Amino acid sequence: ECKQQLDQHFLMFNERMQEKLKHIMTLERELNQAVEMEAFELYYQPKIDLKSELITGVEALVRWPMPDGSIRMPGDFIPEAVRTGAIIPIGEWALETACKQIAQWRDLGARIPIAVNISPRHLKLPEFTDRLLEKVGRYNIDPGLLELELTEEALVETGASNIFILQEIRNAGVKIAIDDFGTGYSSMRYLKVLPIDCVKIDKTFISGGEGNDLSDPTIIEAIVFLAKGLSLDVVAEGVETEAQKNALAEIGCDKAQGFVISPPIPSRLLNQLLFPSSALT
Numbered sequence: 001e002c003k004q005q006l007d008q009h010f011l012m013f014n015e016r017m018q019e020k021l022k023h024i025m026t027l028e029r030e031l032n033q034a035v036e037m038e039a040f041e042l043y044y045q046p047k048i049d050l051k052s053e054l055i056t057g058v059e060a061l062v063r064w065p066m067p068d069g070s071i072r073m074p075g076d077f078i079p080e081a082v083r084t085g086a087i088i089p090i091g092e093w094a095l096e097t098a099c100k101q102i103a104q105w106r107d108l109g110a111r112i113p114i115a116v117n118i119s120p121r122h123l124k125l126p127e128f129t130d131r132l133l134e135k136v137g138r139y140n141i142d143p144g145l146l147e148l149e150l151t152e153e154a155l156v157e158t159g160a161s162n163i164f165i166l167q168e169i170r171n172a173g174v175k176i177a178i179d180d181f182g183t184g185y186s187s188m189r190y191l192k193v194l195p196i197d198c199v200k201i202d203k204t205f206i207s208g209g210e211g212n213d214l215s216d217p218t219i220i221e222a223i224v225f226l227a228k229g230l231s232l233d234v235v236a237e238g239v240e241t242e243a244q245k246n247a248l249a250e251i252g253c254d255k256a257q258g259f260v261i262s263p264p265i266p267s268r269l270l271n272q273l274l275f276p277s278s279a280l281t
């Protein structure tokens with residue numbers, strides 16, 4: 001009887017595995033096709049200065065539109081893209097698109113910084129910096145308008161050799177932000193030793209708590225205090241309510257990003273907000 005039970009478990013496990021495998025293989029094929037056809041789109045989420053309430057920049061977030069009009073979100077394909085390596089052409093495409101967008105805004109007389117998320121697997125590529133600076137040069141944009149967002153894990157995992165890469169990128173004028181701060185290895189020392197410009201406080205400290213208030217004001221205050229002491233810019237992510245926005249301003253956080261300000265939107269819609277009377281829109 002015991003053996004029969006074991007067999008049954010084994011069978012169930014197998015079926016589930018097979019299903020999972022089928023899903024992964026389909027996704028892998030679809031990802032390769034999408035990379036080839038450049039089927040992705042960049043959405044942009046504004047960041048505001050909490051004192052002036054003006055837009056100070058945007059974060060680029062990849063979207064994968066489907067033929068039926070639905071949109072696949074990064075959480076459903078980025079992990080697989082990282083595993084297969086498709087994240088490298090996706091990242092190159094995102095940087096290319098961001099540079100092109102900065103140039104387009106420059107031609108309209110606007111200076112709007114764009115932050116692009118970069119996977120550690122991509123950053124580790126020996127030709128990463130050369131390719132990045134080639135794009136900046138080709139579009140003739142101010143490198144200071146481009147920012148790379150790297151998670152704590154990415155920055156720590158890559159170790160000492162990465163500090164050198166980051167330094168090279170920053171020497172060229174491109175900015176670096178530490179994303180989702182407070183959720184990864186979370187050593188405060190990293191803020192001091194890593195060559196970075198900006199700290200993005202993870203959204204779990206901002207929203208998702210009870211009511212409309214900040215879910216963890218004490219931790220936010222500590223991160224803001226620390227970042228200020230190290231002369232780093234601080235951005236709160238995932239700001240969903242007016243109460244959270246006001247509390248962040250009171251704490252002295254520089255900038256905010258979140259649904260209460262704007263969700264990530266396609267460039268066409270952002271252009272309508274930024275240049276209401278332009279021929280672009």
Ligand code: C2E
Binds near residue numbers: 062075
């Ligand atoms: P992230 O870089 O931390 O981006 C912020 C995420 O929070 C985005 O999710 C954004 O839509 C979401 N968000 C913005 N405001 C709010 C809010 O008020 N409340 C809540 N609950 N969420 C908010 P999204 O676009 O689904 O992206 C998820 C993650 O996927 C990103 O997290 C980033 O790690 C990764 N990702 C997105 N685009 C790219 C890309 O082009 N390249 C790479 N390597 N990773 C990307």
Ligand code: MG
Binds near residue numbers: 059117149179
């Ligand atoms: Mg980010």
Ligand code: MG
Binds near residue numbers: 200
């Ligand atoms: Mg983040």
Ligand code: MG
Binds near residue numbers: 180
């Ligand atoms: Mg995140």
